[in-house]
Amino acid sequence: MTIQLYFSIVSFIFGAVVGSFLNVCIYRMPKGESVVSPPSHCPNCDYRIRWYDNIPLCSYLLLRGKCRGCGTHISLQYPLVELLNGVLTLALFLRFGPTLSFLVLFLFCSALVVITFIDLEHQIIPDEISLSGIVAGFFFSFFLQGHSWLNSLLGILLGGGILLLVASSYQWLTGKEGMGGGDIKLLAMMGAFLGWKSVLFILFASSLIGSVVGITMMLVQNKDSKLAIPFGPYLASAAVLYIFYGRQLINWYLNLSGPSRG
Numbered sequence: 001m002t003i004q005l006y007f008s009i010v011s012f013i014f015g016a017v018v019g020s021f022l023n024v025c026i027y028r029m030p031k032g033e034s035v036v037s038p039p040s041h042c043p044n045c046d047y048r049i050r051w052y053d054n055i056p057l058c059s060y061l062l063l064r065g066k067c068r069g070c071g072t073h074i075s076l077q078y079p080l081v082e083l084l085n086g087v088l089t090l091a092l093f094l095r096f097g098p099t100l101s102f103l104v105l106f107l108f109c110s111a112l113v114v115i116t117f118i119d120l121e122h123q124i125i126p127d128e129i130s131l132s133g134i135v136a137g138f139f140f141s142f143f144l145q146g147h148s149w150l151n152s153l154l155g156i157l158l159g160g161g162i163l164l165l166v167a168s169s170y171q172w173l174t175g176k177e178g179m180g181g182g183d184i185k186l187l188a189m190m191g192a193f194l195g196w197k198s199v200l201f202i203l204f205a206s207s208l209i210g211s212v213v214g215i216t217m218m219l220v221q222n223k224d225s226k227l228a229i230p231f232g233p234y235l236a237s238a239a240v241l242y243i244f245y246g247r248q249l250i251n252w253y254l255n256l257s258g259p260s261r262g
Contacts (some may be wrong), residue, residue, distance in 0.1 A: 007098070010092060015089025018110060026081065026117045029126050045070035056082040077117065085113055089239070095244060104140045107245060108133070108193045112236040115186065119232035125182030130189045137192025147195055149175035155191025160201045174184035183231050188205050190239045199243050201250060204229070205238035 027043075040049040047069025053059050060079040067074060088109045095143050096102040111129050119125055134156055141152035162182040193201050214229050241249075 008093060011093035012086045012090040015057075015106070016082045016086035017147060018089070019054045020054060020114070022085060022114050023078050023081050024234040026077075026115045026121075026200075027187060029114070030118055030122045031123060031129065037125060042067045042069055042072065044072040054206050081117060083142060085110060090115070091199040093243065100140075101144060103143060104193070107136070109243075110191075112239060116233040116236045117125030119182070123230045125232050127182075127185065130182065130185035133189035134185070134192045137189060137194075141192070151195040151197075153190050154196035156188045156201060157191075158196045159191030159202075160184050160188030162199065162203065171191070183235065186232055186235055190235065194239065194242060198239070198246060201242050201246050202235060202238040205241055206234040209237055 021035075024040060027065055028035050029229050040054060041047060042049065045067065047067060053063060053068055057079050060074065063074070065074050065076070066072065088104055091182075092102050092105050092109065096105065115125050115129055137153045138149065138156065141149045167181075167184060187199065187202065190202055194202075210231060212227065213234070217229065
């Protein structure tokens with residue numbers, strides 16, 4: 001086994017293990033519960049989950065998706081989050097290697113996973129993550145190569161400012177709240193980690209993804225435009241897209257839209 005393959009496997013396992021903890025955050029944070037205490041337990045029968053029943057991905061398969069204590073079905077979300085975080089961690093490692101950038105973006109993407117699943121179910125984005133993320137993103141900007149504190153600060157101001165302007169304008173024109181404050185703080189957090197250049201890309205890409213998914217959902221569910229669709233997951237998807245392909249897509253678009261040369 002090569003060293004590259006070994007560390008790739010380790011990075012996936014590490015991401016999946018952290019994904020198990022992210023499941024705890026996703027379940028408890030909307031309820032205002034501690035993510036540390038009490039230990040993991042079945043919400044139906046309060047059976048304390050042993051370590052051998054808490055092995056990422058494997059335990060779900062061995063238990064056939066049921067609680068060992070009462071047999072209640074365990075949501076597919078649990079192995080999905082573990083798998084998703086494992087794949088993201090592996091992709092980040094393959095892209096950035098064992099660097100500080102890998103560690104910082106790993107923390108960032110893990111936070112996005114938590115935000116995505118909480119927003120999908122509860123339509124809220126916890127301030128504990130977004131506000132802490134803004135501070136963390138700005139802090140790390142002092143140590144990351146090619147990412148200055150000024151770039152991070154401008155990202156915070158631009159990210160939060162644009163959505164704040166959009167939300168305020170929509171509310172002024174319609175008298176209704178069209179975008180929550182959580183989305184504003186989330187984009188500011190993304191600007192803190194990824195810099196101001198990422199903000200416009202994330203806004204455009206998330207709007208495009210959200211429009212396609214939203215229209216499809218309305219057609220399938222036969223509901224009108226009042227269908228509430230959380231925007232956080234689309235922002236998160238666009239941010240991950242920017243991390244891996246943002247610069248290539250921007251260059252492709254500029255070359256496509258630029259003047260043709262004879």
